[in-house]
Amino acid sequence: MRRKLLMTPKEIKNSLERIAFEIKEREDIKKLCIIGIRNRGDILGKRIKEIFMKETKVSIPVGVIDITLYRDDFTTLGPKPLIGSSEIPCKIEGKTIILVDDVLYTGRTTRAALDEIIDFGRPEKISLCILVDRGGREFPICPDYIGRKVEVGDNDIVEVHLKEIDKDEGVFIVKRGGKH
Amino acid sequence: MKFILERPVKKVPTLRGITVANLFFEPSTRTLNSFVVAERTLSADTINISKSFSSVAKGETLLDTARNIEAMMVNMVVIRHSVPGAPHYLAKRINSSIINAGDGAHEHPTQALLDLLTIREKFGRIKGLNVSIIGDIIHSRVARSLTLGLKKMGANVVLCAPPPMLPEWFLQYGVELTYRLPEAIKDSDIIYTLRIQTEREAESFIPSIREYRKFYTINYGNLKKYAKEGIIIMHPGPVNRGVELTPDVADGPWSLILNQVTNGIAIRMAILYLLSGRKEE
Numbered sequence A: 001m002r003r004k005l006l007m008t009p010k011e012i013k014n015s016l017e018r019i020a021f022e023i024k025e026r027e028d029i030k031k032l033c034i035i036g037i038r039n040r041g042d043i044l045g046k047r048i049k050e051i052f053m054k055e056t057k058v059s060i061p062v063g064v065i066d067i068t069l070y071r072d073d074f075t076t077l078g079p080k081p082l083i084g085s086s087e088i089p090c091k092i093e094g095k096t097i098i099l100v101d102d103v104l105y106t107g108r109t110t111r112a113a114l115d116e117i118i119d120f121g122r123p124e125k126i127s128l129c130i131l132v133d134r135g136g137r138e139f140p141i142c143p144d145y146i147g148r149k150v151e152v153g154d155n156d157i158v159e160v161h162l163k164e165i166d167k168d169e170g171v172f173i174v175k176r177g178g179k180h
Numbered sequence B: 001m002k003f004i005l006e007r008p009v010k011k012v013p014t015l016r017g018i019t020v021a022n023l024f025f026e027p028s029t030r031t032l033n034s035f036v037v038a039e040r041t042l043s044a045d046t047i048n049i050s051k052s053f054s055s056v057a058k059g060e061t062l063l064d065t066a067r068n069i070e071a072m073m074v075n076m077v078v079i080r081h082s083v084p085g086a087p088h089y090l091a092k093r094i095n096s097s098i099i100n101a102g103d104g105a106h107e108h109p110t111q112a113l114l115d116l117l118t119i120r121e122k123f124g125r126i127k128g129l130n131v132s133i134i135g136d137i138i139h140s141r142v143a144r145s146l147t148l149g150l151k152k153m154g155a156n157v158v159l160c161a162p163p164p165m166l167p168e169w170f171l172q173y174g175v176e177l178t179y180r181l182p183e184a185i186k187d188s189d190i191i192y193t194l195r196i197q198t199e200r201e202a203e204s205f206i207p208s209i210r211e212y213r214k215f216y217t218i219n220y221g222n223l224k225k226y227a228k229e230g231i232i233i234m235h236p237g238p239v240n241r242g243v244e245l246t247p248d249v250a251d252g253p254w255s256l257i258l259n260q261v262t263n264g265i266a267i268r269m270a271i272l273y274l275l276s277g278r279k280e281e
Helices: A009-026 A041-056 A108-118 B002-006 B030-041 B062-070 B086-093 B109-123 B141-152 B168-173 B181-185 B209-216 B220-226 B257-275
Strands: A002-007 A032-037 A062-065 A096-104 A125-133 A145-149 A156-161 A170-175 B019-024 B045-050 B076-081 B097-103 B130-134 B156-160 B176-178 B190-193 B232-234
Touching (some): A002 A009, A009 A125, A009 A170, A032 A041, A032 A108, A041 A062, A096 A108, A096 A156, B002 B257, B019 B030, B045 B062, B062 B076, B086 B097, B097 B109, B097 B257, B109 B257, B168 B176, B181 B220
Parallel strands (some): A032 A062, A032 A096, A125 A145, B076 B097, B130 B190, B190 B232
Antiparallel strands (some): A002 A170
């Protein structure tokens, strides 16, 4: 397996700062609520919150959802994955939800997350914020805030490492052995 | 799984398209309805079959009933039966996942798991806790499953009952046995009471219910006299008020009886989740 660096820690930081700035420009800050998708979307969500805190002194509520129970491939999975809890700290009625995930690929995770959020209430708007958009969509889903856009072949994996839960930090493209 | 029950929409689509048959050949309110709520929360479709309203009353065998239900494209079967080993018997003969919801006086695994969850929620641990199980031990599937679960998790278990209801073979699990209630109450963190199972002729094991009440009923008086601070009372239900427990004990601040019921749904959801889907090759 070969590993290629796509984003350095510095680039991740810059991307998140730019995204926070764009959110501030385009959304009503008073209505914002960030929801991250486990396991790394929630960490990115918290980092965006911190950037907001520093810039505007406004504290945005940050929630987390685990989409395992909403997956569309559930019945074909073998061993069942562990389920983390979903915690949304505020009523989402009338809110603008910024849904945060690390990598956008087929769009199936986002679909599941949208279904789950709607089970908590009726937000005014949901925007999608992604650190890496790797293409290869299978669903009509389009991100609103993107850190980095890159075309990656189906055989490769985009790995996001964050220092909160991984040993290192960075975005990597891992080439899988086999056909290529 | 419990967090789902606290949401505005208490439903997740996980088991959509999966049908679960609840075969209850013995009466049940808690276990049956708990399974039904768990199944519906996970979006499974359910059918409920009981002894008196099915062809079992016309003489159909268990295996035939199960095979016919499976032919209706059912994916999972929850079974309660008065014969020990009935779920195991079915599991070997049909393809669906089988969940034991209590088989005679043998085992009641989902009850034991929900009790362990309730204890861990309250104390943050199970290891090292002193648990006394008091009542009709010999007829109780709960006593057996719970003892195995508690010992596995490292708790100390004392069983207490009148001598005819306290079989010595329980000693093989590394538990202590006692005939005296004060000994069972003293030092314990949790008192787990069991119902006298009159449907299994339990009354013939003791001289009278009246005598049992005199020596084995947990009441406020003996709690005050023997129990340590912060004791917890549990019961798998249904409670015979005034026999195992007096109402003031069953409804007191130390009672986790209703927490057990809520946790039952969460545990059953987790079990359905883990057993659904493709069987491993």
